[in-house]
Amino acid sequence: MFQKKTIRDIEVRGRTVLVRTDYNVPLTLSLVDQSVEITSDFRIRASLPTINYLLEHEADKIILISHLGRPDGIEEKSSLRPVALRLAELLPGISVNFVDAKLGAETSAALEDLPSGSVVLLENLRFDPREAENDTEFARLLADSTGADLFVLDGFGVSHRAVASTVAITQFLPAVAGLLVEKEVSTLEQVLHDPPRPFTVVVGGAKVADKQPLIDEFLPITDQILVGGKIAADGYASENPKIYVADDFDTNSAGEKLDIGPVATTEFINKLSNMKTVLWNGVLGKVEDPAYATSSTILAKVLGEDRTITSVICGGDTTGFVENLCAEDENLQFSLVSTGGGAALELLVGKKLPGLEALEDK
Numbered sequence: 001m002f003q004k005k006t007i008r009d010i011e012v013r014g015r016t017v018l019v020r021t022d023y024n025v026p027l028t029l030s031l032v033d034q035s036v037e038i039t040s041d042f043r044i045r046a047s048l049p050t051i052n053y054l055l056e057h058e059a060d061k062i063i064l065i066s067h068l069g070r071p072d073g074i075e076e077k078s079s080l081r082p083v084a085l086r087l088a089e090l091l092p093g094i095s096v097n098f099v100d101a102k103l104g105a106e107t108s109a110a111l112e113d114l115p116s117g118s119v120v121l122l123e124n125l126r127f128d129p130r131e132a133e134n135d136t137e138f139a140r141l142l143a144d145s146t147g148a149d150l151f152v153l154d155g156f157g158v159s160h161r162a163v164a165s166t167v168a169i170t171q172f173l174p175a176v177a178g179l180l181v182e183k184e185v186s187t188l189e190q191v192l193h194d195p196p197r198p199f200t201v202v203v204g205g206a207k208v209a210d211k212q213p214l215i216d217e218f219l220p221i222t223d224q225i226l227v228g229g230k231i232a233a234d235g236y237a238s239e240n241p242k243i244y245v246a247d248d249f250d251t252n253s254a255g256e257k258l259d260i261g262p263v264a265t266t267e268f269i270n271k272l273s274n275m276k277t278v279l280w281n282g283v284l285g286k287v288e289d290p291a292y293a294t295s296s297t298i299l300a301k302v303l304g305e306d307r308t309i310t311s312v313i314c315g316g317d318t319t320g321f322v323e324n325l326c327a328e329d330e331n332l333q334f335s336l337v338s339t340g341g342g343a344a345l346e347l348l349v350g351k352k353l354p355g356l357e358a359l360e361d362k
Contacts, residue, residue, distance in 0.1 A: 002186050005176040009154055013058040018148035019178060020165050020355075021047045021068035022155030022339060023083045023121075026320075026323055036082050042323045043157070046339050050154045050178035051119060055094065061111065062119045062144045065165055066124040066155065075125045084121040094119055103128070103138075107145040122146075131164045139168035154178025156185070157340035159355035162348075166355035175359045180339065185356065187336045188347050191312050194275035197223065201266070202299065203250040204229025205282030205315065208236060213349045214281060215243070223275075226268050228284035228295065233257035244271060250285070250292060258291035259285030266297070269302055278303055281315040281345070293321075300325050300353065304332030314348070316341035 013060065026039045038044075047064075054062050066089075071078040076348040084098035100351040111120060124359045125131040130138035143151075151173035153159060158166055159181065169175070177185075191199075201218045205212050207233050215225055225243045227236055232246040246264035249257035260268075265284075270276060280303065287293040300322050303311040311334045313322050320336050326332045343353060 002182050005233045006362050007053055007176055007183050010176060012054055014060050014147045015150050015180040016061045016062050017054055017059045017150045017152055018146055019152045019156050021064050021066045022157035037097050038082055038086055040323055041086050043339050046180050047154055050180055061117050064121045065125055068124045069267045071126055078124050080121055080124050103141050103145045125165055134162050134168050135164050136168050139164040140172055143172040148173055151175040152178045153355050153359060154180045156181045156343055157199050159353045160343040162354040167358045170358040177359055184338055188344060191279050192348060198312055199223050199277040200272060200275050202223045202280040203227050203282050204284045206230040218350045228260040229282050265295040265298055275309055277310040283317050283321055287321050296321060304334055310335045312336045315346035
């Protein structure tokens with residue numbers, strides 16, 4: 001059971017609610033008019049259940065805060081304005097505003113005249129270096145400037161970061177979880193502590209140093225672990241009978257192993273038959289090249305089309321790949337496509353998440 005208070009546990013009616021989202025979305029520059037375009041709105045859409053809950057329960061104002069990228073000071077290319085425009089499209093009939101004023105009197109003035117029921121997105125928090133420093137005075141300024149009387153952490157992807165908008169802010173406002181954080185943590189903890197069985201972990205990706213802690217954590221509790229990706233191509237080996245490592249590969253003209261081969265792919269799928277829980281972290285090939293995305297595509301379709309499997313997808317490359325497939329195929333459905341790459345991994349290997357720890361207990 002989720003141990004922290006959520007927006008369901010408190011009265012939000014009439015309150016000004018400060019919501020820490022994770023709108024660190026991928027952007028690209030349009031070749032047509034040089035405008036900035038969002039290439040995936042996955043994280044924006046993931047925040048909608050919390051925003052809609054607050055609207056339905058008559059919160060006075062909903063003030064959204066986030067970071068985007070790692071700007072060096074104020075940079076137009078890192079502005080959250082495109083996110084506000086997309087959010088307005090996703091919330092038809094709702095007043096969605098963007099405020100790029102400096103925190104303090106300017107922000108207070110911009111927010112003061114907005115009608116009840118407004119949704120507001122403030123400019124990129126990382127334009128001020130004090131955000132990343134978990135600076136107490138910056139957190140105080142954030143609370144005072146917005147007039148908020150409640151803080152909601154709904155950015156699971158930043159819950160493992162001790163920054164001003166996840167940790168220091170909780171010194172000044174009552175702090176609870178949003179629906180996204182509740183869903184992600186609850187699902188991942190179930191996989192960690194009480195997964196429906198049989199249970200398989202699929203591991204891919206490039207860095208053994210990142211994946212070995214995950215393998216070590218799950219080896220005692222999973223029924224099997226399937227290893228592909230570059231770590232398999234680079235020679236990852238195990239004598240443990242619960243671990244199967246792909247041993248055939250598709251190669252390019254230079255002989256580079258860029259995807260697991262048909263034999264290994266077939267073995268993966270055979271071993272996944274009758275599974276009740278599958279946790280997948282790390283793509284199985286160089287998926288940015290369609291020629292080497294075959295095994296990952298097959299795996300995603302097997303998991304996404306089987307409604308009997310509790311399917312949990314985590315890791316930035318993996319979730320991005322799966323989201324792109326979902327955009328093309330509405331039949332694909334997963335139990336959880338995590339918005340938090342690093343946060344999910346840290347939770348799964350037993351680490352405490354500072355943003356989560358700072359919230360009020362039930």
